[in-house]
Amino acid sequence: xxxxxxxxITPVPTPPPAAVSVPQAPAKPEAxxxxxxxxxxALRAPGLKALEAERERAKKAESQLAAIEPYKKVLDxxxxxxxxxxxxxxxxxxxxxxxxxxxxxxxxxxxxxELARTHGITSDDDIALLDAVADPQQREALALRxxxxxxxxxxxxxxxxxxxxxxxxxxxxxxxxxxTRK
Numbered sequence: 001x002x003x004x005x006x007x008x009i010t011p012v013p014t015p016p017p018a019a020v021s022v023p024q025a026p027a028k029p030e031a032x033x034x035x036x037x038x039x040x041x042a043l044r045a046p047g048l049k050a051l052e053a054e055r056e057r058a059k060k061a062e063s064q065l066a067a068i069e070p071y072k073k074v075l076d077x078x079x080x081x082x083x084x085x086x087x088x089x090x091x092x093x094x095x096x097x098x099x100x101x102x103x104x105x106x107x108x109x110x111x112x113x114e115l116a117r118t119h120g121i122t123s124d125d126d127i128a129l130l131d132a133v134a135d136p137q138q139r140e141a142l143a144l145r146x147x148x149x150x151x152x153x154x155x156x157x158x159x160x161x162x163x164x165x166x167x168x169x170x171x172x173x174x175x176x177x178x179x180t181r182k
Contacts, residue, residue: 115139119147 078095090098112131121127126146133139166174 111136112139115143119143121146 075092075095078099079089082095082098083090109131112127116122116127116130121130121143130139130143130146133142
């Protein structure tokens, strides 16, 4: 759009005060040329607004993408962990489901091992039995029962540092062949 050019204003000398000036007819103003409307000018303001809106949307999308990028790396790592090579890529929801299941299993196993350790249960069969019980309260009750069974078994008196009572045959043998380890 071109603006109309104006010529510089030249100062008009003022007549001396004594002289009477005759009013002149007002000068006919020059016709101001109005530029013809350009069809591109009509679209310029809305077009600029649309362009600015598009640029703002693009900046927002780029910032959102930059924020998501670390999560994509984590998802790719999970994908490698849970998907065998050559297999079809699962959905992210499926990967999250598998991870949740594994974490639940690990938490349950840790809770069962802690319960067994607390009650002094060392048998692998008893620990597997505790793991088979889903309800934590029932698992606790079973651990108390298993602890009672383990405590009720009397120790073998023949085991340990003190020998049991000697039979007459052992006494005769020890008389001829004394134990020199003492």
